[in-house]
Amino acid sequence: MKHTCHWEGCEKECPPAMWGCKEHWFTLPIFLRGQIWRAYVPGQEITKTPSQRYLIVARLTQEWIKQFKLGKKMNEQEFLKHLGVEKKEENE
Numbered sequence: 001m002k003h004t005c006h007w008e009g010c011e012k013e014c015p016p017a018m019w020g021c022k023e024h025w026f027t028l029p030i031f032l033r034g035q036i037w038r039a040y041v042p043g044q045e046i047t048k049t050p051s052q053r054y055l056i057v058a059r060l061t062q063e064w065i066k067q068f069k070l071g072k073k074m075n076e077q078e079f080l081k082h083l084g085v086e087k088k089e090e091n092e
Contacts, residue, residue, distance in 0.1 A: 003045070006058070008065060016045035019061075027068070031076040032061050 005012045005020035012021035019025060019036050028036075039054040050058075064079055074082060 006061070008062065018044075028061065028064070029075060029079075031079075032057075032064055036061065 003015055003016040003018075004010065005024050007020050007024035007027075010021060010024055012023075013019050016081065017040075019033075019052050025033065035057045036054075039051060039057045041054065044050045048073050060083075064074065064082070067074060067079075067082065072078075072082075080086065
């Protein structure tokens with residue numbers, strides 16, 4: 001079974017364990033790439049049972065992509081604000 005990039009509209013094939021093609025993977029901000037890797041469970045592409053956390057991160061990533069396509073390249077704080085979430089400072 002072929003696996004394609006998760007960037008909406010991209011038809012490039014990539015290994016099943018990878019989120020997407022190189023171009024689109026590196027278009028994502030590092031904070032989202034990190035979240036995708038932290039949520040990924042090895043073998044989920046074989047069992048077809050991604051974790052709930054992975055599914056949430058995937059939905060958030062698609063929202064970031066939607067905004068990016070509208071010309072809004074948001075960093076982590078801007079994206080959290082867009083979602084209506086405030087990031088707490090580490091020392092609070």
